[in-house]
Amino acid sequence: MRKSRHPKQYERLLVALRAARKEAGLTQGEVAAKFAAHASFISKIESGERRIDVVELADLCKVYGVPLAMFLNRIGLS
Secondary structure (H helix, E strand, C coil): CCCCCCHHHHHHHHHHHHHHHHHCCCCHHHHHHHCCCCHHHHHHHHHCCCCCCHHHHHHHHHHHCCCHHHHHHHCCCC
16 A cells, blocks of 8 residues: 555545445446446555545445445544
């Protein structure tokens, strides 16, 4: 994972993203298909190799069926 000013917070984000995907019953490949991307796209996000912006986070939350505000609250960022 790339160095961040908030490494613990970002790690919580990554853990929560993986958990949300699994709770939605989706594989990385299935999520990537919704973005017309390869499974490595989601893998890189979940591993911290690729950082995401708030728009991508909102899109992922939509795919996982979790409101963005609820997701942010879950990880203590709201």
